[in-house]
Amino acid sequence: MNTLLLAAALLLLLTILAGLWRVVRGPTAADRMLAAQLFGTSGVGTLLLLAEAWQQPALRDVALIFALLAVLALVAFVRLRHEGAE
Amino acid sequence: MILALLATVLIGAGLIFFIAGTLGLLRFPDVLCRIHALTKADNIGLGLVAAGLALLGGSWAVAFKLLLIWLLVMAAGTTAAQLVAGHSQAEDER
Amino acid sequence: MRISLPHHRYVTALSWRTLLALWLWWILAEGEGGGWGFGLAFALLAALASLPLLPPAPWPPLGPTLRGLLRFIPFFLWQSLQGGVDVARRAFHPRLPLAPAIIHYPLSLAPGWPRIFFLNTISLLPGTLAVSLQGDRVQVHLLDGRGDPHKALRQVEERVADLFIPHKHAMDEKENG
Incomplete structure (x- = not known):
């Protein structure tokens, strides 16, 4: 089971790597922000899988903090971009 | 045994959705379509992975924590989708 | 506050919120036995702090009702799964x-x-994305413009309306204020 969980975590890390291509490529700021959203979701998924595979419950709390921060980061992005534009 | 099998199936299915979301992010032609792909596919992906892990976690508290994390990511994801979409549309109209 | 509430409403709200905070504490601690004293103290403090920030709502509640949520959740889970399957099919x-x-x-x-x-x-x-709200109209982006999106959206609207108790209070206050 552990090998499977680790393989799953690795696969999610690969999706993050693929998302980096979208960050480089853009073309718009919104595209880059979208890739950042992918890092958030995949990152949470990776942490949850590792928490189970390594029996490290604290990693689940890290995932929880990630989820809370994701909300803040996105709101900040949109606020800043809007104010910067006006 | 059955739990482990069910968990494997759920996590495997979740991974397929994660791959689909990333593929959509890379392949879809414009930013609004990419938002659809990432928001919907990753939401289901994380939900299935969390459900699978909840079966393995061995306690109700862990299962609820996973549910809480999924709900937070879902709320952030769908709000973000709307904010990023509205933002990119506003930028287009200028 | 426009409507002053009887005291027992505050006591009821405080009790429920303390229970909710304790439940969260239990989740955060992943069911470990230790630290219940801390948990209770902080749950009570959190519930107390929440009262001025979010006063107990007058009846009917502004948010979704429990009964409404129980009806809505299965619909939502099934539909969002369809949304994921639909977009995955297109991406692959x-x-x-x-x-x-x-x-x-x-x-x-x-x-x-x-x-x-x-x-x-x-x-x-499946296939819908809210882009922006302009007055009473919402701009919706569709992955596939064929079919009858208005009809589908109307059905979702009915489902959402079913979650809430029609709020006469809020309407009246808006008109008077």
């Missing part, structure tokens, strides 16, 4: 079947909670 398809379109959909839901709930919901359902 070699020819990338997409026919993007933007429509303006006139909302019949009341402002506030019901609208926010609706906008957030449709972004997870």
Whole structure:
């Protein structure tokens, strides 16, 4: 089971790597922000899988903090971009 | 045994959705379509992975924590989708 | 506060919120026995701090009702799964079947909670994405403009309306104030 969980975590890390291509490529700021959203979701998924595979419950709390921060980061992005534009 | 099998199936299915979301992010032609792909596919992906892990976690508290994390990511994801979409549309109209 | 509430409403709210905070504590501690003293103290403090920030609502509640949520959740889970399957199918398809379109959909839901709930919901359902709200109309982006999106959205709106108790209070206050 552990090998499977680790393989799953690795696969999610690969999706993050693929998302980096979208960050480089853009073309718009919104595209880059979208890739950042992918890092958030995949990152949470990776942490949850590792928490189970390594029996490290604290990693689940890290995932929880990630989820809370994701909300803040996105709101900040949109606020800043809007104010910067006006 | 059955739990482990069910968990494997759920996590495997979740991974397929994660791959689909990333593929959509890379392949879809414009930013609004990419938002659809990432928001919907990753939401289901994380939900299935969390459900699978909840079966393995061995306690109700862990299962609820996973549910809480999924709900937070879902709320952030769908709000973000709307904010990023509205933002990119506003930028287009200028 | 416009409407002053009887004291027992505050006591009831405080009790429920303390229980909710304790439940969260239990989740955070992943069911470990230790630290219940701390947990109780902080749950009570959190519930106390929440009272001035979010006073107990007058009846009927502004948010979704428990009964409404129990009806809504199965519908939402099934539909959002369909949303994921639909978008995954398109992403994996070699020819990338997409026919993007933007429509303006006139909302019949009341402002506030019901609208926010609706906008957030449709972004997870098959093929629809809320882009922006312009007055009483919402701009919706569609992955596939064929079919009858208005009809589908109307059905979701009915489902969302079913979550809330029609709020006469809020309407009256708005008109008077």
